Amino acid sequence: MSSGVEPQQVLARAREVVSSCTGFRDTAISPSAVDRVVRAELARGRSASELLAELQRPGAPLARALLDAVLVGETYFFRHPEQFRFLASEAVPAALRRGNPVLRGWSAGCASGEETYSIAACLLGMVPQGVRVEVIGTDLHEGRLEAARRGVYGNWSRREAGPLLHPLYLEVADGRVSILESVRAVTRFAQANLLEPLPDSFGRFDVIFCRNVLTYFSPDAVQTALGHLSRALVPGGHLLLGTVEVDHPPAGLVRVGPPELQAFRRPTPKELTPPPKPVVREPEPVRVSARAAPALTPRPPPPPSPVSLHTEALHRIEGGDEAGASTILEKLLQQFRDYLPGMLELALLRERAGAREAAFALMHTVRDNAARLPPDQIIEGPEPLPARFYRASADAFLTLGAIE
Ligand SMILES: C[S@@+](CC[C@H](N)C(=O)[O-])C[C@H]1O[C@@H](n2cnc3c(N)ncnc32)[C@H](O)[C@@H]1O
Known part of the structure; x- marks a missing residue:
């Protein structure tokens, strides 16, 4: 007997679930990935109404399978090397001037960990004796976090686009490399969703990398995630975003360096103290012209780039x-x-x-x-x-x- 639920309804609900769990805007959710997961379940003999019911339960296995299918995990060591150069030349010296005994980094949306280990290697390469390094990588995708914890990588993680700026790994076999013990020792991984604040127990960070993640998010989700990221920075700490992810500084942060660097800093309380107000004379009243403002004609959407x-x-x-x-x-x-x-x-x-x-x-x-x-x-x-x-x-x- 038919339940009256069509596969199309399951697909539509599946997209909603993905979007609310990840923050992805609808156009960033691969239709074929969602389709594949739902069709595989139907092919196993499950009914559309059963799937729809499962999708109402938060954290159900079907929702997990959908997330695993749509989350894009592209990454490699020292990706966007100019940001690692900035980390070494500006962000680390600024953090060391704060005089803390621990330098802390967060790779938010770390995928299989290449970015997290690259940050750790860079910090280790820059700190003087007596200063400890702690780096955490977080992601929504548990499978990728497991790969990150294993810390063994193939050629695709080591591309020419990402030069080896700091010692990071040892060759093991078949062109595979294993992360150095010294780098592993200061790095850990945890599952966390960028739509929620990182628990207080993780502390605050001198530097946060969140790159090639927000690019998939809806405008609201971008603002939510940026709020959590900014609040997790220590005063004076730096946030580095992916190349095209925001076009102006996140609220409460100031831009550092050229726009293409996408580096932002949380000002210190001292910098935020407003200077004394200059005495201002009352302005002359402005005469307003009676002419109406020209009507705005809506512009057509730009063609796809x-x-x-x-x-x-x-x-x-x-x-x-x-x-x-x-x-x-x-x-x-x-x-x-x-x-x-x-x-x-x-x-x-x-x-x-x-x-x-x-x-x-x-x-x-x-x-x-x-x-x-x-x-x-x-x-x-x-x-x-x-x-x-x-x-x-x-x-x-x-x-x-x-x-x-
Ligand atoms: C393309 S990878 C970027 C990896 C790395 N940051 C880099 O730039 O090389 C994007 C990662 O963001 C993760 N991600 C997407 N949405 C997320 C969310 N809401 N919370 C946490 N991680 C998320 C995905 O699982 C994926 O591993």
Whole structure:
């Protein structure tokens, strides 16, 4: 007997559950990932009404499976190296001037831990004797936290885009590396949701990295998370966000360095004391013109940018829909012929799909186009990277036959 519940209702409810648990805006939730999880349950013989009922229970296994499917875990060591250089040259010296015996860092949305260990290695490399280091990595995805605790990584975690700025690991076998004991000893991991404040027992932090996480959030969720992050900073502490995550400083923080650094500082109470008020004369009354203000015509929404299309393709790849990702990338490249990050992505997809000739042809174009640019020119993409990265990746592919 039919329950009257349609699979579409389950899918819609599943998206709501994901959005309320993670803070993701609807467009950042991969439809194919949600679809896959729900269809797998239906294929196991469960009914749509059963699934809908399970989705009403917070923390039910189905909600867990949905989260695991949609959370994007892309990360690698010393990602955005300019932020680690800032950490070493500005944030750590500022923290040391505060004279505390412990320097504390938080990697919020740490995925499999590469960022957390990179922060720990950087802090260890900078502190004088007698100052302790403590770094915590938190994430919503328990499976990734387990990988982080194991601390053993393959080549994909060690990319050319992230130079090894501080000693971090030892080679073990088959190109795999294991995090140094000294770095592990100061690092721990815990499950935590950025939509809730970190429990007080975690203390406050001299430096917080929250990168490539808020980019998926709804505007409200961004504000909630930023509030929790800012409150967890000690006065004078620094927050580093991902490259395109906010366009103005979070409430209560001030920007440090150029906008592309996305570094913010919590002012000290002394800095917040207002200077004495100057004596101000009453202004002359202003004559107001009777002319009406021009009516505002609503602007059409901006067309999708190559970066937003590329991000959509990455979601498809994460969700296992490589064919869908290819279609998006093909359209993207018809519109934006010179968009190197999309060309590289599509070449890798072609290679994985067994279309070697097409992959090689695209990689040749990546290499030739990248070679025409100044090596340090930053190419906008889901992650801004220098032209030399694209050239080196294409070279590696063309000489070795393939890259990961
Ligand atoms: C793309 S990874 C970023 C990893 C690392 N910060 C970096 O930049 O390399 C995003 C991580 O944020 C986590 N995440 C997403 N929403 C979250 C939330 N509401 N609370 C905690 N973690 C969340 C995901 O599970 C994922 O591991």
